[in-house]
Amino acid sequence: MTHPTEDVFAIEAQGIARRFGARWILRGVSLHVRPGEVIGLLGSNGCGKSTLLRMLATLLKPTAGSAAIYGHDVVKEADEVRRNIGFLAHTPGLYDDLSARENLEFAAEMLGGGHEDIDAVIERVNLSHVRHERVRGFSAGMQRRLALGRLMLTKARVLLFDEPYSNLDTDGIRLMNSIISEAARDGGAALVVLHELAPAAGLLDRTVTIRDGRVADPTAALLAEAELAGAAGISVVA
Amino acid sequence: MTHPTEDVFAIEAQGIARRFGARWILRGVSLHVRPGEVIGLLGSNGCGKSTLLRMLATLLKPTAGSAAIYGHDVVKEADEVRRNIGFLAHTPGLYDDLSARENLEFAAEMLGGGHEDIDAVIERVNLSHVRHERVRGFSAGMQRRLALGRLMLTKARVLLFDEPYSNLDTDGIRLMNSIISEAARDGGAALVVLHELAPAAGLLDRTVTIRDGRVADPTAALLAEAELAGAAGISVVA
Amino acid sequence: MTSPASSPEIQVPKAGSWPVFGWFTLAFMVFAQWYAITTSPADRDMGDLQKILYVHVPASWIMSITFALVFVYSLLYLWKGKDSYDLLAASSAEVGATFVGLTLVQGMIWGKPTWGVWWTWDARLTSTLVLFLVFVGYLALRAFIDEPQRRGQWSAAVGVLGAINVPIVWMSVRWWRTLHQMQSTPQTMEPVYRNGLLINFLAFTLLAVYLIRRRYEAAMTARAAELALQAAALGGG
Amino acid sequence: MTRVRSQGGDHWRRIRAIAWKDLTTERRSKAGFNAVVSLGITILVLFGFALGPDAQALRDAAPGALWLAVLFAGVLAFNRSYQVELDTGALEPLLLYPGARWTIFTGKLLANMLFVGLLLVIVVVAGMVLFAVKVPEAWPTVIAVLALGTIGLVTLGTFYASMASRSRAREVLLPLLLFPMLVPVLLAAMQASKALIGADLMLEAGAWIKMLIAYDIIFVLATHLAFEHVIEA
């Protein structure tokens, strides 16, 4: 993987906003993520975290404002952006009637890459024992692992994760964390939506909280984190 | 809510097993939950936790073995079982084109209850501001809250939760926990599938771990818990 | 060990003397065909083409039997829930569909030289085709459902409804035809042909019984193998 | 839970709730009904093209074309009626409500009956205009025939959709199961319509109408009995 120039932001959002019907969900979010950073994105249910991620991933157009990935505008240079981002959404988006391996083979073809890495990736996400079984019968966590495997094939630099830990067991969480930190180490960056800090402990460089359609000021964010930790009866390991 | 006789198990599974195609997922799980208990159900991805819950909820027939809810067999007295269980699945199962309130009204009609509680329930799950909006536009967490509201209408005694905390924010987690403990306090019981103990800290009476299609022996379960806590970098508050 | 909820006991059916029965059936069929063909004179209009009668009519007879079997076994399955009834219904439907298909193909092969067309919208032909399509629907449903229990329940419902529909289709198609002009239908049977036909009825019935039985054995053996797997899974470590 | 319930009242409540929910979601999905009606008319027009410009041929084929248009357009409604449960996983909660399952079927049946009934009325009017068919003298009988035909069509359609919509090939399986089963109802309805429109012998139509009634009764009963087995699996 080539190392990016350090003077450009991995993710840069400037007053990005989005409306659904008459309701403004995001009212102008500005966000700057440097290469190498892993950012946690917090916020209550329905505050627009998924919406923000979908806009950064070029899946949804902003109503106002702009965003760029490594300097490429998400609207005007969508194709270049797609080369650089990997997105793990709420739903895994796999083909039920293809096997685990065939799903990754298809992804490799679409990405223009070779098939050499596939077996290693399947091994890594711990699905070797079901590699030739159809995805239809996979459990929620197994599907998420496979989606993670597909993400690994893309060799994307900026990774967007929408609640990556849901459905994953301890082993899966560990795997997810190692992938996120590897990506960041290689000069990439990651934006991780989460509701609990616990599984991502030790991983995040900082957190950003969305409230009322804007980035909440840092003090508020800190308070939110403390509250979060308190509510769950855990102590966050710094 | 009437108080159950104390000499009958809230949930009693005897060597319950399930096969999909030629693969055995559960090979004979025995489980005894007394009224008033809240049990955590642990296990790695794809080990059959959801399958077990679906069998207890009469949605799936066991291939072998039997289970009973308050003494009612899940196969032979399915209708009586359905009167007693509430099930919160991976998917919320709401009608996209009905509003939040209409979804609950429909549930009330189907349950044969009145509409008096509905507003209180909506208030409780914190969706009053969108009560008349269609569910289609709800975020993942909002939908889960509404599904929780529907569960509250059933007045079921035995509650089955499949990863209830996913998509929920801190406030949602707190709400979920209070509902679970209320149900248990009133002589009900709850079986909660989870991957992380943190959000449920202080709530669970004990945990059961499924491994290789069977209930793992308690020592193994303890080890799993320790591992779980260690991996996430948190300390479980007893 | 507790018994499975869906299938209390599965009796693996033994092949027993069925293979012998099969050989006997084959021999009997050869004899029946030989008898029918040699004893019947060439037809006045059709000549030796008439000999198709001895496969055509018995084949269509099998269609009625198998549809009745599907109906009975489907009802039994809905009532008792025993796997064996589901598999018997499925085996009957497969054999039935094959024979209806044969009837159609033979009929068309016969029709071309006799009537000059492959197909005509005659009442009997049309109702046979519709019943064939009902069978196809039944089998398609089975193919699209993976879960054995669900497959059993659903196809039983489709089988029962389909069978209820048989007499109604028959009547309606006949009325539809006869209310307009009547097509030239095969003339009624002369006694010389009758014996040959009767003996072939018997031969084909034996054949159907044999095929359904063997198909059922195969299906049950597969099911039993799965149950053996279950015993291993529950008993062993 | 000690709750005094009047069985009949409870059943009716559930039936009404289901029908209301189906009709509401259908109405809310805006283009739902209008689209199906437009499709019915589009199919009629296609038949017009397919059967060529000869006016008499068109008139003769009119009852058949009408019923086929209703059939092809109606089939879409049946699958939609379960689609709404499946798209969002709502079928599971529905199955978890205690109480008789056949009420679900009856509720959906009522909703579909209204839907297809309205569709039929509009398509028939459009068809009479397009194919230049005159209003027959025996029009009350024609309406009865239409109603009887609709009952048969909707009953079987709603029933088979409960399976087809949950299989892998929903769009294909439903018509594949349904169409052969509907041949009697189609023939009866077409022939009765034909006989009546052509001011034909009432006798002839009478036989077909009796058959339609028998068909409807048999299948309404049979599907209600079978539904419990089907929806559970």
Added chain:
Amino acid sequence: MTRVRSQGGDHWRRIRAIAWKDLTTERRSKAGFNAVVSLGITILVLFGFALGPDAQALRDAAPGALWLAVLFAGVLAFNRSYQVELDTGALEPLLLYPGARWTIFTGKLLANMLFVGLLLVIVVVAGMVLFAVKVPEAWPTVIAVLALGTIGLVTLGTFYASMASRSRAREVLLPLLLFPMLVPVLLAAMQASKALIGADLMLEAGAWIKMLIAYDIIFVLATHLAFEHVIEA
């Protein structure tokens, strides 16, 4: 990421991957194709009933009935082709792959072309048997007409399905959008088939064939250009 890519090779790889994936999932859903073919034949039989038992009337209506049967059965295939993306939310990952979007369309087009082409062959043979149509002398031209008609049908069908399948009323919307647009292609194909079967003036068929060719070219180009905009929205 410095990667030397041959544009053309990459496009072809993507097209092939999509077509392979669509055909594989279709094949895996076991009876998929068989079911659609059976449905096509069932529809032919329904037409037989609708158009009455009169042999000559049936023969006259045969080309129309054939094309309509292929149309109704084929429409199911088009929606299925996107259904597979939507059932499991696979469309989003598909849109996230960098590179030209039109290759997705071309891939699906190829898969559908094969599917509907095979369907057509079988339905046409069945239709000729059922409606007692003789093999026309100009059969090579008939085959050309069928091929041209298929291209038009599949191109528009695949294109509209990309929109319809993502709307709430997918099953209804697709035929509603598609059928009116297909009227020219259907008319041309039907008239050409009719002229050829009836051993009619070759001249007449010739004009229709030219129109079919023009139609196909226009729509293959237009849909490829428009697809990028449609799939993104």
